[in-house]
Amino acid sequence: MSTSLYYNASRATALTAAETAAVERVVTTRQPSFPYPDEESLFLYEEGEPDAIVAGSTKMPLDLDHVMPVLEHVLGSVTELRRALPDAKWHVHLDDFDIPWDESEGYFLPA
Numbered sequence: 001m002s003t004s005l006y007y008n009a010s011r012a013t014a015l016t017a018a019e020t021a022a023v024e025r026v027v028t029t030r031q032p033s034f035p036y037p038d039e040e041s042l043f044l045y046e047e048g049e050p051d052a053i054v055a056g057s058t059k060m061p062l063d064l065d066h067v068m069p070v071l072e073h074v075l076g077s078v079t080e081l082r083r084a085l086p087d088a089k090w091h092v093h094l095d096d097f098d099i100p101w102d103e104s105e106g107y108f109l110p111a
Contacts, residue, residue: 036066078107082101
């Protein structure tokens with residue numbers, strides 16, 4: 001059984017050109033620091049729900065030693081995406097578990 005992290009931002013208006021560039025910049029700048037090139041990292045869908053302006057998922061690695069570094073990296077990336085699109089409604093969850101948001105910390109896994 002696999003576990004995935006899902007992320008979705010929605011609003012009534014489409015991304016502007018500047019917002020699209022900001023999303024692409026986050027994806028491009030975060031990718032080189034991803035800890036395991038052989039694992040799935042931040043993955044944004046081409047098309048999503050009607051009001052989704054950003055949506056994606058990341059399948060968690062089978063190697064348990066890789067799970068936390070992957071989660072931390074992807075949650076950091078999604079935090080940057082949310083800060084680039086602050087007026088969107090965000091939903092981030094690990095299968096059925098909602099990931100909390102903190103204005104200063106971003107997305108995090110509670111202890």
